[in-house]
Amino acid sequence: MLKQNPFMKFLLLITLVLFASFRLFGQNYWQQKVDYTITVKLDDVKHALSGFESFVYHNNSPQTLDFIYIHLWPNAYKNGKTALGKQLYEDGEQLLNFGNDSVKGGIDSLHFQINGKDALLEIDPKNPDIGKLILHAPLKSGESITVTTPFHVKIPSGEISRLGHVGQSYQITQWYPKPAVFDKNGWNPIPYLTQGEFYSEYGTFDVSITLPQNYVVGATGDLQTESERQFMDSINGKSHNDRGLPPHFVGSQSFPKSSDEWKTIRFTQENVHDFAWFADKRYLVLKGEVETPHTKQKVTSWALFTQANQKYWSKSIEYLNDAIRYYSLWNGDYPYKQVTAVDGTISAGGGMEYPNVTVIGNASSDTELEIVIVHEVGHNWFYGILGSNERVHGWMDEGLNTLNEMRYMYTKYPKNTYLSNMVLNGRFHFDELNHYHSGDFFYRLIAGTGEDQPIETHSADFTRTNYAGIMYMKTGLVFNYLKEYLGDSLFDQSMQTYYREWSFKHPQPEDLRATLERVSGKDLSWLFTDLIQTTNHIDYEISKVSSFDGKTVVTIKNVGQVNGPIEVSGFRDGKKIQTIWAENGAKKSEVTFDSEMDAVQINASGRIPEVDQSNNYWHQKGLFGRIEPLKLQFLVGKDEVQKSNLFWSPILGGNQYDKFMLGIALHNFSVPSPSFQFLLAPMYSFGGRRISGIAEINRTFLPKRNLKLSRFGISLRSFKNDTLDKNDGYYVAILPYWTAKIGNRIGGPISQNIRVQSMYRLDMFRPKQRELVGGYIQYDFSYTKADHQVNLELRTDHVSNSMNSDQFTRSSVAATYKYRYMKNKRSRWVELRVFGGNYWNFDMYNSGAVSAYSFALSGAGGIQDLFVEDYFFGRSAQSGIWSQQRLENMGGFRSTAGNGASGYFGTSTGWMTAANFYIETPIGPKIFGLYADFGLFDQAYSSKPVQAYDLGLAMRLGKVFGIYFPIVQSDNIVKAYSSENYAERIRFTLKFNLTNKPLDFMKLLQ
């Protein structure tokens, strides 16, 4: 017996720990396997498939199974009640709800047998595209069963989602009965969705397709049929004329007649988790070959496209080959023998990936086609080989793929200015923007408005914008940030290890993190926790720069919410001399450059996705020290870090008193929006012969939680509001405010806003002036679904006139419910609004202003708009159309009561309630409607509550313009008019609500 010494004991412990962690990584992992044999026949007259499927299900899990979840995804196209139907409906796509039967699809004629004996398939009552196959006997760990079934698929219209046909062009995807994944988290049954991808078991596919002989087919797998190989080679490179095909242009559906002869072609593949095929008689074919960089394997590349898109597809083989080459180089070699791209007309985005074969939507340029082909081919790695759960962790495929797509573009085309050329034609100082910037800007624009969501969000819970801007783009950006920090070689080594360890498996986020941390030796919680699981924003700032002994020491402060590594570059005479990464972790860090720098910049490469980059630059020279050189440009441009941006443009304006106004707007609005914004827009008023205009400064914050966005600002407005001469009849208002979007950044149909506004307003009138001070607090809630809209507004105002003792406080509540009562293309809405308001105190010493301080039954006119919230053409107008302009507040009546024309009937400084009903007519153009209003209110000259109602016909153009023709009005309204003239009672409204939202760039673009 050997005597143990303590050191041996320690060694043994270490060995045990190492062994345990190895077991954890290597041996606990298991996955199921499904091997398919499918025969299928295409009926291109009825647009249907009939087939027979047999699969062997291997239970490699440690558990015993009593049933298997089976996906029947073609049933998603059955009607509007499926998960797909509901999702599309919310996005305004109603084909599955209201389209005729020919556009819908489904799978039937199923007859499941297990090992030759009939078996029961229970269809999920909620999801007809999910079934539960009940096993005859428990399937123990390590055992296999053979499952067979015939099936018939009605192919839906290609306009709906990924499975479909457009004429006789077929995209046969998600088309056969398919077991769901069983993994360490249990079963993963998922209904088919357009926004939200898939998760499937690996295995082998042996698929035989029978169809008319003149179809050209692109598919998953290696073609096993010799005659079909010869056919493909014989048409390789042949033109449309050579092949005797009818002319074809975009959108046309002229197909050659299907040949009477049929063919059966067979494809096989190992280590894939799906099989798709595409068939079109018009496809032109190009064949190429590429060698993988590491193992030097040959891969055959195929491009199948229609003549209509030939212009861009002529270089498609180059795109396919370069995609295979770069992705293999960075991540690990492509393991299959062929790669195919087909030209399709699918509705689900620009392209869609399947193992070995990708379908590409219509492109409008060479660059766009290249990006889509590269992206879709890239999915062979991030989806095909690394088979993560795309529905739950969509970023693991789309985001990592976007990183590679961005890297491909800036590696292959270092000088490409794709974004400037494609999107903006190089206008507006958005020069030198490449493909990377399109993602960077997109993300920063969304984040700047507080509407982003965490990267780790279930696909179906993302807003449409965030699905692209966050799941794809932000993930691409944050992994690119990691790549810049680790350096290409360590990053590639980490990703290649991930690829080696998880090829043909189901990696989870924790598996990716474990591999990257182990290989890089870094703690990546800043990435995997902050940047992926939250919407925390990155923001670094230069706090101190000092030079001595020929060195420059820079102190950097982390003023953001993410403890990431920081890239700091030193410049001399405008040339980048040295770049250092400060390690993550500390609130304050210091870097020392080897030589003296005259300028320092954080994130000079632009590869850190900071929302606000205005605090990133320091330079030594210049009159104002740290103030950056001013850059004056026309209209609007990109936010340039090294400059103080100043944009200008001429502006025109007009109202009844100022008449025509001409001026200049100076501002720093840029893309993405800076957190500090200003606008100065003086205009010369030809009516008032004075300077009118607006000015505003504000600062935006993006808190971690509870508020999506918080903004403090102060605006100044001055316009003429009467026809008096230039020294009188104008107002000057100073309006400090705080506004915020309430809630966390989790998406969903609810939005809530709060605004606290204060005011100092001076009205210059002869013989005396009015000086109002006051403020209001307003809370808005809204809920929006496809057919329902709810809005709630709670508000309290306080105003006092500091020149006498007039003052009041009032509170009001307004709730609106809108319902789309006619769906489909006609789309008609009905709405009900209720309003209630009360004055809590009202002291009046100057009765001249009583109407201005009142609730108005017909909504606030210019004189009642005390906080200058709207744009009025006739702010003080008491009669004529400019007195009627605003609507949809206070009493909301569609009559002109209370607007001067009818005396002051319908104003109240007590309480007021009202109900407003509006319905868009079911027939005729959408602009016509019927309205009815009912009001009950307290009026000074009446001892009991006053009732009023009106009813009539309306014509409305959107939310902006409306004309209302009364048919019936209550007596008190009728009597209030001075004449019998009907024209006087016709209400005209024009709504511009620009003044409160002048600086939201997203709004300007809408």
Ligand SMILES: [Zn+2]
């Ligand atoms: Zn993708």
